[in-house]
Amino acid sequence: RIFAANLPDVTSIPFVTTIPPVVVNPSTGQPVLNNGQPIPLIGPNGPLPTGSLVTLAASSLLAEGVGIPTSLGGRGTPLPDEVVIDPTEKATIVDRVTVNNQAIRDICGAASIPVIDMNTILRELGTQGRVIGGVTYTSSFLTGGIFSYDGVHPTDMGYAIVANEWIHLMNANGGALPEVDLLPFTGISTPTTTSSVARSSTLAPAAVPHTAWEFSAEAY
Numbered sequence: 001r002i003f004a005a006n007l008p009d010v011t012s013i014p015f016v017t018t019i020p021p022v023v024v025n026p027s028t029g030q031p032v033l034n035n036g037q038p039i040p041l042i043g044p045n046g047p048l049p050t051g052s053l054v055t056l057a058a059s060s061l062l063a064e065g066v067g068i069p070t071s072l073g074g075r076g077t078p079l080p081d082e083v084v085i086d087p088t089e090k091a092t093i094v095d096r097v098t099v100n101n102q103a104i105r106d107i108c109g110a111a112s113i114p115v116i117d118m119n120t121i122l123r124e125l126g127t128q129g130r131v132i133g134g135v136t137y138t139s140s141f142l143t144g145g146i147f148s149y150d151g152v153h154p155t156d157m158g159y160a161i162v163a164n165e166w167i168h169l170m171n172a173n174g175g176a177l178p179e180v181d182l183l184p185f186t187g188i189s190t191p192t193t194t195s196s197v198a199r200s201s202t203l204a205p206a207a208v209p210h211t212a213w214e215f216s217a218e219a220y
Contacts (some may be wrong), residue, residue, distance in 0.1 A: 001087060003169055004108050004115045006101040008122040011090050014141035015151035017126075020118065021052040021084075022070055041067040042074075044081045051087035054150045056141075058083035116169045121162075130161060133186050137161075157185040174179060 010016070017083055021039035022031045031038035040047040041062075042056065048054070054067075058079055061067060068074020085093070088197045101119060122139070124130075125146055129138035138144035145159040154162060160180045167177045 001170075001173075002111075002113045003166065003173075004104060004113050005118045005166075006104045006115055007097050008118045009097050011085070011093055012122060012126045012139070014055040014139055014144070015056050015148045015153060016085060017139075018056060018141040018151060019054040019062070021048040021050075021054050023068055038067065039072065041068070042069065042076065042078045043084050043086070043088075044078050044080075047088055048084065051090065053090060054079070055083050055084040055085065063209060077160065100199075114169055114173045116165055118162075118165075121165055127162075132157075132161075132182050135186065155185075160185050 012205055020031065020038075024030065025032050033039070040049075043050070043052065047117070057068065061079060065074040066077050068076070069077035071078035080186075094104050097119065104115060107113075107147075126139040129136045129144075130146075131137075135145075137146050137147055137157060141147065142149065146154060146161065146218065148155050163180045164182075167175070167179055170177055
């Protein structure tokens, strides 16, 4: 049996969404304003236009003052083209993803091949996140928990989430695979269980030292 996936929009991953295309105050992390407007970084063709994306590859250059106007303490030299995605390039990427995904939909539809919508899943993770064990995982760089430190590849949790999406598709089309247990990827050690109930006297209020709180497996 064949299953397929469409292409995610890579302009939404942390590698290209983490660094804003404007000058940021390193102390506050907020954009530097001039007459209430943010000051764009300097790109290959001058100030970066609205809608530009700056990749993580620019971080070391920005730390050296490249791409930052001299009036704000930078070198005044432009960021190289290879670390910037301008609006035209972004539109080209999005268009190619759209065209390819339509081809995947048509070809697989004609052959009755189920398709997992990775494009929508990635967009969902980027806009809404995913709640797992009471914790919201997002596509935020470093803190989101889904993407690894390169801002491109998923973490173990990210891969486990993707694996379960594949399993859902397969099971919806006649499969019977168990889902991946996400608990080991949360960093929480597996609790000791008694009749499916986790107990921990260390979590009891100090005023009631002999009381053991009980947590269901879902709550844990």
